[in-house]
Amino acid sequence: MYDYLRGELTYLSGNGIVVELGGVGYSIVCANPFSYQPLLHRETKIYLYQYVREDAIILYGFKTREERELFIRLLSVSGIGPKNALAVLASGEPDEVIQAIESEDSKYLTRFPGIGKKTAGQIILDLKGKMADFSVDGRASADTVAGNATLDEAVDALKMLGYSEKEINRVVPELKKKNLTAELYVKDALRLLTHA
Known part of the structure; x- marks a missing residue:
C-alpha cells in the first residue's frame, strides 16, 4: 500500500488532482480538489489510500495523515462508502467530526450528503470511544508543511x-x-x- 506521493501537482478537476512523479501522472481523487489550487505547478506531498474493488483501483488523496485515518475509519462503518466518507471530509473539519461522534451529535453528522439518521447512528455506534488516539491538533498539521x-x-x-x-x-x-x-x-x- 502507498503511504504518500511527492511530486508536481499538474492538474485540478472537479473530483481530483494529478500529481506527476518520474514522468508518470497519478490521478488522485480528493475531498476538495480546489483546496490544492495554491500548490498547482509546485511540488506537493499527498497522503494516499488505495481502494480496490472488482472493477477499479482508485487512489484517494489527503493533505494529512489524520484526514486519511478518519477516511479509513469512516469506511469501516457499515453503509459508508468512499463517496460518503469524502463528503464528510469535504464538508467538515476532522476535529469537528470526531467531536460530533464522541458527543453523539447525530444532527451534525446528518448534514453531510448521503448521511441519514440511520447512518449517523451507525457511525456513532461503530466509532464512539475509538477516536481517543486520534490527534488532530490544529489544522496546520506537522504532516503538511506545503512547499518545504x-x-x-x-x-x-x-x-x-x-x-x-x-x-x-x-x-x-x-x-x-x-x-x-x-x-x-x-x-x-x-x-x-x-x-x-
Missing part, C-alpha cells in the same frame, strides 16, 4: 525518534519561521522540545 520539503523530512525524522504528533505540532510554527537544512531543523526542534 526539508521541514517535512525533519518532521519525519522527529517521528522516527519517537516524538508524538502533538509534541511536533507545538514546535512546527517556530520552525516554519526559518529556512534551514533538514538536519538543522531537527537540531532546532530537539532544542525546543527539550527546553519546553
Whole structure:
C-alpha cells in the first residue's frame, strides 16, 4: 500500500488532482480538489489510500495523515462508502467530526450528503470511544508543511525518534519561521522540545 506521493501537482478537476512523479501522472481523487489550487505547478506531498474493488483501483488523496485515518475509519462503518466518507471530509473539519461522534451529535453528522439518521447512528455506534488516539491538533498539521520539503523530512525524522504528533505540532510554527537544512531543523526542534 502507498503511504504518500511527492511530486508536481499538474492538474485540478472537479473530483481530483494529478500529481506527476518520474514522468508518470497519478490521478488522485480528493475531498476538495480546489483546496490544492495554491500548490498547482509546485511540488506537493499527498497522503494516499488505495481502494480496490472488482472493477477499479482508485487512489484517494489527503493533505494529512489524520484526514486519511478518519477516511479509513469512516469506511469501516457499515453503509459508508468512499463517496460518503469524502463528503464528510469535504464538508467538515476532522476535529469537528470526531467531536460530533464522541458527543453523539447525530444532527451534525446528518448534514453531510448521503448521511441519514440511520447512518449517523451507525457511525456513532461503530466509532464512539475509538477516536481517543486520534490527534488532530490544529489544522496546520506537522504532516503538511506545503512547499518545504526539508521541514517535512525533519518532521519525519522527529517521528522516527519517537516524538508524538502533538509534541511536533507545538514546535512546527517556530520552525516554519526559518529556512534551514533538514538536519538543522531537527537540531532546532530537539532544542525546543527539550527546553519546553
